[in-house]
Amino acid sequence: QVQLVESGGGSVQAGGSLKLSCIGPEYVSRACMGWFRQAPGKEREGVASIDGDGSTYYVDSVKGRFTISRHNARRTVYLQMNNLKPEDTATYYCAAIVANCQGDHTDRPDLFDSWGQGTQVTVSS
Numbered sequence: 648q649v650q651l652v653e654s655g656g657g658s659v660q661a662g663g664s665l666k667l668s669c670i671g672p673e674y675v676s677r678a679c680m681g682w683f684r685q686a687p688g689k690e691r692e693g694v695a696s697i698d699g700d701g702s703t704y705y706v707d708s709v710k711g712r713f714t715i716s717r718h719n720a721r722r723t724v725y726l727q728m729n730n731l732k733p734e735d736t737a738t739y740y741c742a743a744i745v746a747n748c749q750g751d752h753t754d755r756p757d758l759f760d761s762w763g764q765g766t767q768v769t770v771s772s
Contacts, residue, residue: 651675653741656766659731663770667726669741669763676719679748682726683756684737684768693753694739695726704751708734731770738765 655667667682669675681696695705695715703715714727724741742759744752752758 651741651763653763653766656768658769661772664729669724674745675722679744680724681742683740686737696753698749704753733770733772736770740765
């Protein structure tokens with residue numbers, strides 16, 4: 648069964664902003680949560696993650712533009728995306744390592760064991 652549900656995708660012009668949300672079970676508050684994306688013809692890549700202690704991690708291409716955060720009571724993880732670029736166009740997926748977790752796992756999608764269905768983000772020039 649799908650346990651994580653993303654929302655907030657849409658179409659925006661370059662330089663605009665979007666905020667993605669991912670809601671799931673109680674483990675969201677303590678798990679390593681990550682955002683990944685996949686564009687047509689390209690491999691899935693990590694974008695950002697937040698660990699069980701609240702530390703955040705980003706790939707170089709989104710540093711200074713994207714912010715990952717978590718609201719424990721709402722069991723929700725967010726990805727605030729500012730100054731969007733056409734190369735950000737992709738399907739964005741929320742994922743979790745369903746266990747106590749610390750550290751940067753943004754580049755290890757193989758470690759994530761729960762995934763959402765994705766939400767489409769399109770950025771036009």
